[in-house]
Amino acid sequence: MSVADIGIAGVVPGEIAGVRHGVEHGVKRDGERRDDVRGVERDVTHDVTRDVTRDVADGPADPAAVPDALFVPRAAAVADHDAADVPHLSHAVQAWLRLRHNKTAIAAAIVLVSLFVVAFSAPVLAPADPNAQKVEYANLPPYWFSDAAEQYRLIGAQNQHFVLGTDQFGRDLLSRLLYGTRISLTISLVAAVLDIAIGVTWGLVSGLASRRVDDLMQRVLEIISGVPSLIVVVLMLLVFQPGLVSIIVAMAITFWITMARVVRGQTLQIRSLEYVQAAIVLGTPRAAIAVRHVLPNILNLIIIRLMFSIPTAIFFETFLSFIGVGMKIPNASIGTLLNDGFKVVRIYPYQMWIPAAVLCVIMLSFNLCADGLRDVLDPKMRG
């Protein structure tokens, strides 16, 4: 499959800015990376030396003139040993506070949530059975279109109200769209999660392993990415039944590669930090290092990538349906709706543009949310 078909390069920029393909990263930004390592809160500038109010015009202070009462040692309980003078907010809360200001991302999130709710309530909301054919009502435009009333009357459908029209078999497009969105969202969520799971594990293992094992794993990665994924996908869909499960498996198999590379890069970088080196030397098992040190730091990255890979998964699913190896007949997904609509786009344009609009809204919302999240979570973007 060519990457061109899913509309993006295999590598998503921005969040992987810190990782070059095949390159050891640690060198460039060692010093600057310190402050995103967990455990060190971002310190508000606080000048602790200003205990004494002094006017500059007063001239240099005479230490003997400072009353003894002021020299009170700070009572430092062990408990607030590390406390700064700002309220201790957890990482997530801080992120949320920052995110709140990003109206776009909030709006996008609301749209997304509503989409999810609507789509997953398809069984309740859909006015008709999405697969029920009534050929007499084929290819009717949405009833609120200007010239629709006439067409409806001509075939005796004047009391039907197809909100989004019908397709070539007379099936209600609104219902198909609802169910289709549900399926597309499901597929992409599951695929994205699988992608993250496999990719993260691979990347962690590869990044923390010995040089030889790492090299081997990288080569395997290169090989897997070299075999055209379309062959694997088609093979799977031919050997197993076409449908939900095989699409998800096909996508999971091909998508995790970039994630693995990214995670590996970050892992290598974190690994080169002193305290991690220390942990290794002290004999901490790799698994513990992975979970305790690496994972929390790349969590941001993972979340961001998750948000970005969902749209990619949706694209891929629509592409598969587009070339005809997607969902099983007669089930609808956004991809099959697009495909069916595309074939008649010059005669019944609404059949393509409506699913296309929905797809764009979904993608936009995910991207805007992901952008917002990234602006908030990615330390480089904090300005």
Next chain:
Amino acid sequence: MRRWLTFIGSRLVMMAVTMLIIVTVTFFLMHALPGTPYNNQALLSNDQLVQLNKKYGFDKPLLLQYLAYLGGILHGDFGISLQFSDQPVTTLMATRIGPSIQLGLQAVVLGTVLGVLLGALAAANQNTWIDRFCSSIAILGRSVPNYVVAVIVQSIFAISLRLLPVGLWDQGFRSTILPTLALSIAPLADAARFIRTEMIDVLTSDYIELARAKGMSEPMIVVRHALRNSLIPLITVIGPMIAGLMTGSLVIETIFSVPGIGEQFTKSILSNDYYTIMAVTIWYSAVLVEVVFLMDVLYQIADPRVRIVGKEGE
């Protein structure tokens, strides 16, 4: 110098091994696909099938076929296309690859140039309306599938306005405009966002502050320092982009009736045209592997702080 030679040498070997493995895996996977490569199977008698298999050597055990294929490659014989009645695959590829490469490169160039411009503008004016406008374009670019863009531009420019041809490849450069446009949206979006992120990062770093403190004008800073330093990492993003686009986009090629390799490849898979599948796979992975290699080398040259060559052991 010696480090370089060792590096290049070992990488070349590595690339050859990788390609060999890719070819092998694809070969056996491909033969696992159900179906036969004969298009007219409906009318073939079983006797004929036997004869045909004998003629093309498909009756030999898979391993022997595989070795024969490898041997053939060493002589430059990549087999024949059964879909196209025994055309040598090299002829088939030669005619089809051109358009895909042309479109791919044009799209990457157009997309990257415009994308860098957009991203730079956005970064230099972070949080103003310019930034928002440019970023919106970038986000839209990632949210709309390229075939939707293709249908849109085709409707507007070719059908309604009649400025450009609806399809086919017969009008020279004019035929390439619309498909390039459709294909460039994705690289544009990616490049724009990437450059924006990179540049924001660079523009807030210490040495830029120093330049400002020294009194350098902002435009100069942006162009001389920020842009330059942001472009280098862009190399790593463009690499896979090129590799992907060069293998042709099935959908765009179909919509605009472009005689490229993308559409050919999909058809070959679906009709079990073994040799064509193998040849395109080899092409694809060769491009990918080489691009990766080149990117690493370029990156090493451009940014000497990064050390790929002569890595020390851990």
Next chain:
Amino acid sequence: MVRLTPPSPHATQHTSARRRAFGVIASVAAIVMALSACGSGGTSTNAANANGANGSSSRTTLKWEASGEVTTMDSGKTYDTISGEAVGFFAEPLYRQDSNGDVTPALAKSLPKVSEDGLTVDVTLRDGLKFSDGSPLTASDVVYGVRRVVDPATGSQSAKNLNYIKNATEITAGKLPVDQLGIKAVSDTQVRFTLTSPNPYITQLLTDTLLSPVKQSFVEEKGKNYALNADSLLATGPYKLADWNGTNVNWKYVKNPNYWNAKNVHFKEIDVSVVKDAASKVNLFESGQIDGVHITGDYIKQYQGKKELVTVPSLRATNLELGISSNKNLQNLNLRKALSLAIDRKQLASAILNGEATPAVGVIPNGIAKNPENGKSIAEDWGNLAPTDKDKAKTLFKKALSELGTSSVKFRLVTSDDDQSKKIGQYLQAQLQDTLPGLTIDVASVPSSVRFEEMMSYKFDLALGGWSGTWDPTSYVQQHETSYEHNHSQWKSEELTELVNDLNTKDGTDFKLRWQHLKEANQYLIDNQVVIPLVQASNSYLVNPNLTGYVTSSLGGTIDPALAKFN
């Protein structure tokens, strides 16, 4: 000039984030609305002016279209319509057929002479025939061409089409040498065919371009490269092939001055472009870039009643094949009949396939033959043997369920993955499930070669198949004969075997007897519902109304503009 301000470290994005989002949403919405509204009126408004500009009378270049790349230009190997059409421009057959189905001599001088026993056919060629390179064309070139087709070394997938020639089957199977083929050059201008058995359709069979002469010395000289590009081919027909390198999507035909009928060829050049996308075809036709395109689907509806639309019925039958031998439920006759009665073929043909097909009336397609006594067509004479009766279907299905002792039945329907097949599959699934409660159908769309493999394994439930026979109607019933490889249902019947044997050997040219036997065979297959006929395909085209003189052929449903001209 844009003011470049240094980014402030604490800048946040609050100010006009909303405006940005709104802008994006508004533009998307605007695009959607604009396109929905303006897209619908696009197709037919341009029809009037586009072709007017190009319809000038003495145009000598025809712009034509092919639906896909040509898989082969070797006249001995063509097996699909696209290649067949492409080859037809430069490979002349012995005889041609006009739009009425009447056979006229082409390379031959006169109609073939058939011997008394019907086993020998003599074809006399015209005098002075030449190949496009000027060399003389004789009977031995015809013999060489035909032998090439059945020679296993050539690997022609259409060799089977010549099984009516003596020894062809054995030679193809590798059991006899090529020179044993029943064809001989009696003289420079006389070819003698020896047939396997008397064949009343031999005249029509001789219009096949598969029999086109090939020059032996040329083929041997070109070796592996023969027919792989335009320079490795010789023409015997109205045009020569040019600019074809094997896989391109544009090529040309130029007038062949050595053609025996060159004075009736009106075009100097024909430019062919491959256009695969249905919408693009219409667009290109409307803009005047192409003079004739094959249209499908909903576009046909858009052009109903307009003079650009030309519909050619073909004799390709689309059937629902039943894997009777492998599925116990399918072995119940009532169930099979119920399936057939539940399908509304009229709706399928007109509404779903938009007139790209006509409902089938039986296993043998209507129009392939007429009753020799009264000239009635198959439909008129034998009636509609594939009717729709949903109530009866329900009753029979209930009966079948109780006979089978089950309350539900599930079938897997396998179709090819092209659009039309998927459409039919979806339609059948919904209709059958709706009409026959308790029936579940699972549709699987796979590449054609996979579907064939499944059907040939004889282990399947339902399959959407098609059958294109030859001019002999027997080929349609022969498909289900016990020993025939493509008898996918594996139905065993002595009665049918006897009928088929009679038709192939004993009946000879007794058309009345043939008609009787065909009727019985057809009836037998329907009575036992060995297969469920669906529709007969037809092909629709948009043709420049100024083009006249093209020939339509019902076997493949094609249009041949070789001898056409512009008004």
